[in-house]
Amino acid sequence: MTNILIIDSAATGEASVSRKLTAAFADQVGRHDQEARIVHRDVGRQTIPHLTEDTVAAIRGTPETPQAQAARALSDELISELQAADLIVIGAPMYNFGMASTLKTWFDHVLRAGVTFRYTAAGPEGLVTGKRAIVVESRAGFYSAGPGAAMDHQEPHIRTLLGFMGITDVTFVRAEKLASGAEAASAAMAGAIEQLDGLARSEVALAA
Numbered sequence: 001m002t003n004i005l006i007i008d009s010a011a012t013g014e015a016s017v018s019r020k021l022t023a024a025f026a027d028q029v030g031r032h033d034q035e036a037r038i039v040h041r042d043v044g045r046q047t048i049p050h051l052t053e054d055t056v057a058a059i060r061g062t063p064e065t066p067q068a069q070a071a072r073a074l075s076d077e078l079i080s081e082l083q084a085a086d087l088i089v090i091g092a093p094m095y096n097f098g099m100a101s102t103l104k105t106w107f108d109h110v111l112r113a114g115v116t117f118r119y120t121a122a123g124p125e126g127l128v129t130g131k132r133a134i135v136v137e138s139r140a141g142f143y144s145a146g147p148g149a150a151m152d153h154q155e156p157h158i159r160t161l162l163g164f165m166g167i168t169d170v171t172f173v174r175a176e177k178l179a180s181g182a183e184a185a186s187a188a189m190a191g192a193i194e195q196l197d198g199l200a201r202s203e204v205a206l207a208a
């Protein structure tokens with residue numbers, strides 16, 4: 001049985017492209033593997049608070065105030081979901097050349113020294129190992145090559161954060177040029193769905 005954690009982060013509700021794509025992936029897995037267990041965390045709709053002076057201690061130190069204790073409890077819950085998953089699927093819209101701030105707050109709550117990574121004499125070491133990740137990126141523009149590539153502060157950041165926790169088996173699925181006309185947008189969607197179908201079949205084969 002595969003344990004899948006799907007994290008959506010779009011601020012665009014039902015219109016969200018990244019949410020449609022993560023849902024398509026879940027449907028595809030569900031069609032072929034009724035035993036797959038899917039946990040869905042939508043931080044775009046149920047947002048996670050930003051770290052503040054009151055709550056940063058929950059992640060970086062000892063929680064003392066009620067606010068810090070609540071933040072620690074949320075961090076514990078999010079880390080448990082991450083640790084329980086074999087596969088993490090992240091719906092990652094590009095907003096202002098980076099990831100959604102809602103997704104950044106998820107990372108802020110799960111990157112905890114001594115729990116999801118640790119510092120050693122040889123440098124930092126990720127502690128969330130043996131997992132795979134699929135990151136579905138939706139973007140109006142084109143960043144895979146050419147002049148846009150230098151403005152992609154989304155994919156390198158997400159790759160670094162996952163890698164810092166030890167998640168290095170990461171596949172990025174890009175739906176790009178979504179604002180370059182209907183034809184380009186539907187080609188982007190078709191390409192992403194085809195790639196996700198292939199990834200879903202591989203997951204089902206791995207679980208068999």
Ligand SMILES: Cc1cc2nc3c(=O)[nH]c(=O)nc-3n(C[C@H](O)[C@H](O)[C@H](O)COP(=O)(O)O)c2cc1C
Pocket residue numbers: 010011012015016017018019092093094095096097098138139140141142178
């Ligand atoms: C606030 C905001 C900022 C955006 N910034 C960018 C951007 O910097 N580059 C880009 O290519 N598209 C940008 N877009 C377009 C989104 O990437 C595109 O609409 C994509 O479908 C977002 O994913 P979603 O549909 O799941 O929300 C932006 C959209 C919004 C709402």
